[in-house]
Amino acid sequence: MREDLRAPLGELPITEPRKLRAALRGLEARQQQMVELHHGLGQPQPQTLHQIARRFGISAEGVRQIEQQALHRLAKSDGMEAQRLSANKRASSAETGRRC
Numbered sequence: 001m002r003e004d005l006r007a008p009l010g011e012l013p014i015t016e017p018r019k020l021r022a023a024l025r026g027l028e029a030r031q032q033q034m035v036e037l038h039h040g041l042g043q044p045q046p047q048t049l050h051q052i053a054r055r056f057g058i059s060a061e062g063v064r065q066i067e068q069q070a071l072h073r074l075a076k077s078d079g080m081e082a083q084r085l086s087a088n089k090r091a092s093s094a095e096t097g098r099r100c
Contacts, residue, residue: 023077030056031070034063 024032024041037055040046049060049067056063 023074026077027070027073031066031073034067035070035074038063038067 020041024035027035034052034056036042037047037052038049047055049063052063053060
């Protein structure tokens with residue numbers, strides 16, 4: 001199944017811009033870039049996993065896994081607020097039958 005969904009900005013675990021920028025700086029460079037691209041941070045619009053995969057020369061599944069690791073690190077950096085992201089992504093995926 002082809003993935004066309006883009007990740008909404010509101011699903012990031014940290015919503016306060018200053019805290020988000022600081023938390024993103026704590027990620028590995030590739031993780032940071034993938035989160036920024038997929039959530040449209042500093043971009044005109046978010047990119048799909050497939051678009052990001054082509055850019056990095058890896059599979060969309062590889063991008064998804066790297067992004068999940070990054071989101072996990074962000075969640076650990078911001079505590080309970082970040083658990084909302086994981087729950088929202090699972091609920092969204094279950095509703096649409098697709099991965100974000």
